[in-house]
Amino acid sequence: MPKLRVHNITVSLDGYAAGPNQRLEHPLGEGFEEMHDWMFAAMRDHADGRTGVDVDHVARSEENIGATIMGRNMFGPHRGPWQDESWKGWWGANPPYHNDVFVHTHHLRPSVPMEGGTTFHFTDEPVETVLARAFEAADGKDVRIGGGAATVQQYLRAGLIDELHLAVFPKLLGSGERLLDNLGDGVDGYRVSELVSSPAVTHAVLVRR
Amino acid sequence: MPKLRVHNITVSLDGYAAGPNQRLEHPLGEGFEEMHDWMFAAMRDHADGRTGVDVDHVARSEENIGATIMGRNMFGPHRGPWQDESWKGWWGANPPYHNDVFVHTHHLRPSVPMEGGTTFHFTDEPVETVLARAFEAADGKDVRIGGGAATVQQYLRAGLIDELHLAVFPKLLGSGERLLDNLGDGVDGYRVSELVSSPAVTHAVLVRR
Ligand SMILES: NC(=O)c1ccc[n+]([C@@H]2O[C@H](COP(=O)([O-])OP(=O)(O)OC[C@H]3O[C@@H](n4cnc5c(N)ncnc54)[C@H](OP(=O)(O)O)[C@@H]3O)[C@@H](O)[C@H]2O)c1
């Protein structure tokens, strides 16, 4: 059975997955940039054929993904109605997804095909519907949620996520978007299957019971 | 300079230091009991002369403490005015403190001397005042805050804690008392100096910048 997976979500020790005041100059919110560096370093090391705790997690995240889901705040810094449709994501002409990307938003736009096989679709449908579309697009492979906090939370609360990998970064952020919050009964469905620290972060993997 | 230290505070992966519905049968709140077992196991191992990541942390926590501070919810399950003064803490006739213990509460009572050198004092004074009294009682040694979440938070927010050791337990609790919350600018004063996982928990040590 194809799975719904989430990988490489960095959270501060106090639980934030994004800093306050997200904007063009601070895609991850203020104070968050350095916290996500472990992942970029691990991606470089992976490309160079190195191994290690961080690299292994990044390597896993790239395996067998056929479609992507994300929230509108991860797609861009805009809030409210689109002023125009020139924004096509943070990732340039050839985004690193290479598959269909479903962007949750209340502000619909036509789909945006990009180079390299990525197409952004905008949807205001419920998570169950979007997930079904994503599984269909993935054609037997797994679906990955890219982020951010609000989106992962909705799927977790609904018990739809099969595997969630967090990287806890040792910093107190104090404010921002909390990840593991408002989960309701959703938490009962999960157990932590791994907990291991690299020099940079602590990796925790949540799986369904 | 004597320090204000906090040790062995277990928090769930979603940041709770106590479960919901604290009461006589659930001193730590519902669902929390198993999460604190690592500490009791480490205390036993320490007494038996064993070593290890968890044991080392527990050993450190016992060194050079001259006075203790705690919140009223850690002292007992009562809320509101005392019905009588028969409650003398969870710890029996000879509590494991062996020094002056200052209990923050709005509901004052006369001090309670116990066997083994522990005396419980009840105070509604501000944290700065209570800390000064505790340092005086500690007579050159360090002061330790026992818990719970609300009390540690106040001292952290005020930037008064020199060292805070957390043990992150790999479980989602979903509700309860969050520790690293409402810290305001208090967070700016701290950095994480250690992050290491044992098979049971991830130890994080926060120190003042
Ligand atoms: N820590 C990490 O590793 C990591 C990973 C990925 C992303 N991030 C960061 O996380 C931040 C974004 O997270 P976030 O929690 O602010 O937001 P998000 O989950 O990316 O997006 C939330 C927004 O998506 C739309 N949306 C979500 N669910 C919807 C639904 N069911 N129906 C319709 N619209 C829906 C709404 O926007 P509208 O109402 O405006 O349409 C909502 O405000 C960014 O800073 C990003 O860089 C961090």
Ligand SMILES: NC(=O)c1ccc[n+]([C@@H]2O[C@H](COP(=O)([O-])OP(=O)(O)OC[C@H]3O[C@@H](n4cnc5c(N)ncnc54)[C@H](OP(=O)(O)O)[C@@H]3O)[C@@H](O)[C@H]2O)c1
């Ligand atoms: N996770 C761990 O390792 C760990 C460690 C220790 C304790 N715990 C648990 O934590 C829980 C207690 O934590 P908590 O956050 O609920 O409460 P707490 O910090 O123990 O106590 C809070 C209460 O203390 C009184 N208080 C605190 N500050 C005060 C002030 N400045 N002035 C006057 N009164 C003040 C108030 O009670 P009144 O208004 O009623 O007087 C307040 O409701 C317990 O379940 C305990 O077992 C867990």
